[in-house]
Amino acid sequence: MDLSARYPRLHVSSHPLVAHKLSLLRDRATEPKKFRELVRELSWLIGYEAMADLATQPMAVETPLEPMTGAELGPRIGLIPVLRAGLGMVDAMLELMPTAQVWHIGLYRDERSLQPVEYYNKLPDAATVQVCLILDPMLATGGSSAATVDILKHWGAARIKQVSLIAAPEGVATLSAAHPDVDIHVAAVDRALNERGYIVPGLGDAGDRQFGTFAGPSSEPSRGPADETIEVVRRLQRNLTGE
Ligand code: PRP
Ligand code: URA
Secondary structure (H helix, E strand, C coil), rough: CCCCCCCCCCEEECCCHHHHHHHHHHCCCCCHHHHHHHHHHHHHHHHHHHHHCCCCEEEECCCCCCCCEEEEEEECCEEEEEEHHHHHHHHHHHCCCCEHHHCCCEEEECCCCCEEEEEEEECCCCCCCCEEEECEEECCHHHHHHHHHHHHHHHHCCEEEEECCCECHHHHHHHHHCCCCEEEEEEEECCCEEECCECCCCCCCCHHHHHCCCCCCCCCCCCCCHHHHHHHHHHHHHHHHHH
């Protein structure tokens, strides 16, 4: 789904390598080892695209032949993996930017209300970076992302980007409405949320698929939803269509 005209801060990769790797990632037969490798590779590709507009400053370089003016990254960068699923994106981003700081935020989504619950945050009092890249493979209702941006703005981050693999239109709408200044970089925007708040077609539960934590049929993304959950999803869908 191409929502880029409606949401100017939304950037959906059009790279064929991204499309290929994302299809392998979605496949239910992809086991955790391969899944982790693909998350890493896709993070590298989407992260590279997300950093295309970072500011640089002139830097003196002596090549073996003569001096020249090169470029170095200007802003201090912070990587903000959202636990758990964002962990799998960190190594690739550190390969791209070895000097980036990594600040973990622990959030999980309450299964019934779909609201984010914060359980880990060790940010110091004042921001130590200028640009924050939030790393989380899934942007579903957008609640976890909007809450993370709230935390980072309160911290004093000057610029914030969301780097994800798959978004739902509902999540893009929620995040864009709450924080219109935040860039959203994704490999794909899928069709919708299902009644349990999972992205469809999506890839299932990104944390469970990375870490092999399958707790049985009761925790499957296709299990029947609670009424409360259905109502939350319907409200998000009404917001999206403006009904
Ligand atoms: C997943 C995902 C996001 C969140 C997205 O985490 O990694 O953090 O859900 O959903 P939202 O956009 O509706 O808020 P989850 O709550 O499953 O926690 P986990 O990574 O610890 O499994
Ligand atoms: N979290 C996931 O891991 N997958 C979804 O589809 C939605 C939230």
